[in-house]
Amino acid sequence: MFTYKKILYFIILLLLISVIDFWIFSNIKSSYNKMLNDTLLKTGHIISKSISEDEKDYNSWIEKYEKENETLKIIYIDGLPDFFESTEYYIDKNIYNFYKNLIETDEFKKGIESAEYSEFYITKKDYEYNNSKYRIIFSPILSNDYDVLGIGILFFEIDKYLKFYSLANIFMFSIIIIFILIYGIINFSRDPIMNFIILAIFIIVAVFTAYPLFEAFRLTFIKNGEFSLEIWKKILTTNQYLKAFWGSIKLGISTATLSTLIGFLFAFVLTRTTIKGKKFFNTMATLPVISPPFSLTLSILLLFGNNGLITKKILHLQNFSIYGLLGLTLVQTMGMFPIAYLTMVGILHSIDSTLEDASLDLNASKLKTFLTITFPLSMPGILSAWLLVFTNSLADFANPLILSGNYRVLSVEAYLEVTGMNRLGNGAALSILLLLPTITAFLVQRFWVSKKSFVTVTGKPSPRITELVSKPVKIILISLIIFIIIFLISLYGTIVAGCFVKNWGIDYTFTLENIKEALQRGKDAITDTVTLASIATPFAGIIAMMTALILVRKKFIGKRIFEILIMAPFAIPGTLIGISYILAFNKPPIILVGTGAIIVINYIIRELPVGVEGGIAALRQIDPSIEEAAQDLGADVPTVFKTIVLPLLRPAFISSLSYTFVRSMTAVSAVIFLISAKWYHITVLIYNFSENLRFGLASVLATTLIIIVLAAFGIMRLLVKESEALEKTVSQ
Template identity: 85%
Template sequence: MFTKKKVIYFFILLLLVSVLDFWIFSNIKTSYNEVLNENLLKTSQIISRSIPKSNFDYNKWIKKYEKENENLKIIYINGLPGFFETTDYFNEENIYNFFNNNLKSKDFQKGIESAVYSEFYFSKSDYIINNSKYRIIFAPILSDEYDVLGVGVLFFKMDKYMEFYRIVNIFMYAVIIIFILLYGIINFSRDPVMNFIILGIFVIVAIFTAYPLFEAVRLTFIKNGEFSLDIWKKILTTKQYLNAFWGSIKLGISTATLSTLVGFLFAFVLARTGIKGKKIFSTMATLPVISPPFSLTLSILLLFGNNGLITKKILGLENFSIYGLGGLTLVQTIGMFPIAYLTMVGVLHSIDSTLEDASLDLNASKLETFLKVTLPLSMPGILSAWLLVFTNSLADFANPLILSGNYRVLSVEAYLEVTGMNRLGNGAALSILLLLPTITAFLVQRFWVSKKSFVTVTGKPSPRITELVSKPVKTILVSLIVLIIIFLISLYGTIVAGCFVRNWGIDYTFTLENITEALQRGKDAIMDTVTLASAATPIAGILAMMTALILVRKKFSGKRLFEILIMAPFAIPGTLIGISYILAFNKAPLILVGTGAIIVINYIIRELPVGVEGGVAALRQIDPSIEEAAQDLGADAPTVFKTIVLPLLRPAFISSLSYTFVRSMTAVSAVIFLISAKWYHITVLIYNFSENLRFGLASVLATTLIIIVLAAFGLMRLLVKESETLEKSVSQ
């Protein structure tokens, strides 16, 4: 693809484009600078003729103009320097010290001389004072008769105006980069269309993943425009933050351990025993995954809160409190054990029973076989499940926001730092701190698993499973599962019941007023949530399938970095994403904060990794020769993707759509930072109702959200049927 002629043409065109580009943008900057100087001069002329007419209160005069213009600092030299004795007036000590230090410079001497002779003088260059850029104008201060009474040294802060020059420079260099990429892809690549797609997705994830994270990390090392470790010193030495850090760790460990135990119970019974009704049990085990994060917390409060049905109405407990570590662990375990179950059920199902048979043939008991064969072989799945739940627990924001009480966790501390105290740097640092235990746990898990071999499928696997539990033990295990499911159903039933109670905990009179009031007050939030989720869903689904195709089928430089950027949002706490988006997109050139677009983008980027993983798994089962045949017949990349790949990926595509929609409908952690008066979210409204003890209204909206989510999953089942797997027979 590279020829001498093409390369020469490329460099000639690049030179011409660069010259034209620099000329155009230089003219733009020059014109802007002229307009800016003209405006500064007009301001200076107004100040020049506004000398106090009585009492000569110069300090008051200076304060007045500095208050009206926050970007202006004034030094007034009363009298004519070089002719009469003068007196200096000022408010800013730093500005005055800078003035004195540069007073003998040619630029300042020229400025004072010009002002004495009734001329306005602009400094030859802008000056840096306290990390801010200032443009200085020396102005004659005139009486009503236009006599020169003194010299005003006007310091105009230029940081705000310099933003325009920064944006112009970004566009100037962007034009050259875009030209290089476009020309290079069109003329020097074999598959221009696919390369454009790769470039487009790479740019998207770079802008909406790497750039915001960079801004968040950068902010934690900046103070007053300079590099500083003050924020991290404060975070790592303040007892409140350290208690919150250890609080998050303790909550994560307790939740991950209990969730893994409950998830293993479900996975083992459903994968390694021959019980009936597996589909019902499996459906119930995954129910909390698709419910709003506030729903279980709300039901726990309705049952076990200070005015809970069980704690106060039935048991009459006075000093019992569900708030704190115990309540949080309970709610998170019920909400997150499905993650552990889904992670482990496949691992347990794939264990070859011939190994267990061999152990039993060697006179090992069923318990010994379970402890020495089945459990060790399940360890990769158990560790993965524990790690996933631990990560989700640390990043969980919704449950601790309501149930933490006096118990401190980092995710809530980060939220309070940003929303309550407007300390974005502290909030970003606390959110970044959440990544440390997650990364540590991940590395420990990888190291442990890499040291052992867990290979069991080396040929044709056994078509049956060996049941390792006796009937009494099976009865006990199934009973435990049934009790958990009953408790789970009671939690969801409580939410529905809460819709029809006048004032939960005080007045249990039946009423329909909650439904009317909640839907009236929440209709805008519901519409906003459904609209934004619906906008994000198709974009995220198509983007996920295209990305999966690129990762599986294409080889290109930077592929590893591309994959890391795609998958990174899955491991990043939602609070950090929300804070980083505020920092990155609340300034030019991309001002998105306050718009619906930033919420949609957050949905897409946040849920993209799951869709990509599903697409990658499905693509690995599809023979590449199908796509190659279409290409040999003249189909280009978009045609192959639309007519071959997408239909074959239909189940994964529909699953990606459903997952994105559901997660968008139930999002909290990042969205709570990004909502605005124009665009609200139903989960935030549920939280507000819960905080104000309007549990009836919160129950109605939570129930509405559950209905919408279940309807989305029902629609998914209509669009695509799951593949039936071969059932294994059970031997006793």
């Protein structure tokens, strides 16, 4: 692929493109600079003519123009310094001191001299003052007879104009980089189309994952335009923030532990025992995953809040409060145990039961077999489940926003720093701080698992699973599951009931007004949410499957970095993503804040890791020789992907589409930073209704959202059915 002739042509073309590129952009910047100078000079002419010969209150004249233009500072010299006695007038003492320090420089002397001879003079270079760049005009103030009365020194702040030069430089170097990449891929690679796809996806994740995170990290080390550790010093020494940090840790540990226990209970009973109605139990175990994040919090408040049905109406409790760690642990556990269940059910299902049979044949009891065989082999799944729930608990934003009360957590503190106090740097630092326990837990889990072997499937696994519980224990376990399901159903039933109650906690009169008012006020938010989620879903699904194909089938330079960038959003708190998107895309070269595009991009990037993981798992079960055969028959990469890979990945692809749609519909943490007057989100509206104690309206919208999400999952179940060949039977 690499020949002397090709390399020589490449170097010659690169030099030619570079010369033309630099020449074009040099001319563009030169023309822009001339236009900027002309604009500033015209402004100087207007200001110089605005003062009359009879004007004596020069300070009022200066104050008027400085108020009209915040980027302008004026010093007026009444008289000619080199010929007569003169007096200086100014409002800003700091700018005057800055001027006095430069008065003896050659350029300032030339400016004064030019103005004394009725000529306008604009400085050849820009001067830095108070972390801003200024271009200075020396303007003669003329009488009606064109005599020079004085000199106006106009300091124009030009930071916003200089951004054009930075943008021009970005485009200038981008053209050269694009040429190198395109020419190199076409002429020096064996599979140009695939390499272009890799490059395109790499650029997408670099721009929308790495760049925003870099901007967020950078901001935490900047104070007044200069490098500073002040933000981190404040974050790590302020008792309020440290209390919130430990609050998040405690909440994460308690939620992860309880959720893992409940998840293991469901997974064990459904995979290792004979029980009727497994599909129903499985549905109930996964229901909270597909419900909006506020729904369970809302129902907890309706049942156990200050005016709750149980706490006030039934039990008449006075001093009980569901707010704080107790309420948060309860609602997060009920909302997140399905994550643990879904993680562990596959592990328990795949354990080869011949080891358990061997243990039982050697007269070990069922309890001992469970403790020495089944439980240790389940440990990777248990640890992964605990880690996933712990990570989700730390990043959870919706539940603490309503239910935390006086209990502090970092995700809410970061939100308040940004929206309440407009301190983006502090908000970014607090969100970054959330990454530390997540990364620590991840590394500990990976280190522990890597030290042990859990391999049990060395050939064809047994299609039979031995039941490891006695009948009394089985009754207890099933009773616990039924109790949890009843509680879960009561929570969702409460939300539905809240739709038809006039004023929950005060007036339980039946009414349909909530439905009418909520749908009228929320129709735009519902439309926006469904529209944006529908736009994001196909893009996320296709990108996920193509990325999975690349990661499984292709080897290329930077593959590890590529994979890290793809998977990073899964571990990053939503608050950090929201803040970083505001910082990155609220300025050139990419301005997206306030548009629907930034919300769609957030959906795609945020949910991409799950789709990629599903695609990778499915691809590893497909023999690559099928794709190779198609390529041998002359099919190119897009054709192979469209006709071979995508049909075989249909279950994973549909699952990715459904997951992205559902998560987009129920998103809160990042979206709450990105919504605008034009594009709203139904979950944010539910939060606003809940915060204003309009529980009836919140219940209607939460129920509407649940119906939409369940409909999406129902369609998924119709499109993809689990293969009966993979089912296992449980024997007693």
